[in-house]
Amino acid sequence: MKPIIVTSQHNDQVKRWRKLQSRKGRQSLGTLWIEGEHLLEESVKAGWRVRALIVDQSREAEHRPWWEKRNKNAPVYFLPSRLYRTLADTETPQGIAAEVEIPKGEADRAIPAEGVLLLLDGVQDPGNVGTMLRTARAVGAAGVWLGKGTVDPYNPKVVRAAMGALFHVPIRMIDLHEELPRLRSAGYCVVGTHPRGEHVHFDVSYPGRTAYLLGNEGRGVDPALMRWVNSEVSIPMPGGAESLNVSITASLLLYEYLRQHRGGH
Structure with a gap:
């Protein structure tokens, strides 16, 4: 699947991911934002559905082996570093994140x-x-x-x-x-x-x-x-x-x- 390049902070997907920074947004969308290969790997092992992978374009080569091997159907989005950092929740972003669906069985x-x-x-x-x-x-x-x-x-x-x-x-x-x-x-x-x-x-x-x-x-x-x-x-x-x-x-x-x-x- 060919990566989708996103460069604007006004892009609909970017607006969607920003909503995941709040509890209200996570509840309304039924998804959450996770960062780093470790958490991504754990979510995949547990069978949680990855809705989208978001990659810092400047670190694409670093993370490509993981998402080419482990990502099955989720679209991959490339963002320039400046835009990726506005979404990342950590001070030193790891360069790869995902929007993951919260299982309905929680209720x-x-x-x-x-x-x-x-x-x-x-x-x-x-x-x-x-x-x-x-x-x-x-x-x-x-x-x-x-x-x-x-x-x-x-x-x-x-x-x-x-x-x-x-x-x-x-x-x-x-x-x-x-x-x-x-x-x-x-x-x-x-x-x-x-x-x-x-x-x-x-x-x-x-x-x-x-x-x-x-x-x-x-x-x-x-x-x-x-x-x-x-x-x-x-x-x-x-x-x-x-x-x-x-x-x-x-x-x-x-x-x-x-x-x-x-x-x-």
Whole structure:
């Protein structure tokens, strides 16, 4: 397929790609913007459809081997460096990007029959959410569910922090007030954290169906959601720290679950 050369910032495709810089634009188009061969490779491996490849024309020779080998049907657009840099989200652009379709299955309301879930209530830092997605992939989590107020998982900063995990972890945007009762009815044990939790995290035996509920970096979990929590656990901090970063907390929770259930991995 012959590359399409685009030189004007007023081109319709360029205008479309600019929309992907906002959550509203991503939602309306059903696509997201990703950069670099690593993320492109991960999206292809996961079966996400690449709608368009965008290449900095000055670095075409550098990236041609990848897109000639891995790109099947998506049109390839060549942009001059000055125009490409206006679209790139990073300070040092890698010279290749793509518009990728967000799978429609994201809206599936099915509850996993087994496994561990991360439930996020108003977690706003993109780096935290990206790191949690990365950890969730590492342990083989059944999914990450994002409640209202949580940063868009397709935000470029989340995508970069997740290092490709975004394409492999089942993600849902939900209303926790609706979904927590459903999880409880499906037999899930919903676990919250608190510095003075009733049980020390490492002393708890977690069932196969476990959902960890984590809250906003400043205010924590909405108190109205705590009625659905089976138990609150504390993570020991003998060094005297008041709290842990929410993504570190998630890692400790997930890896303790994995330790207890590692026979199945």
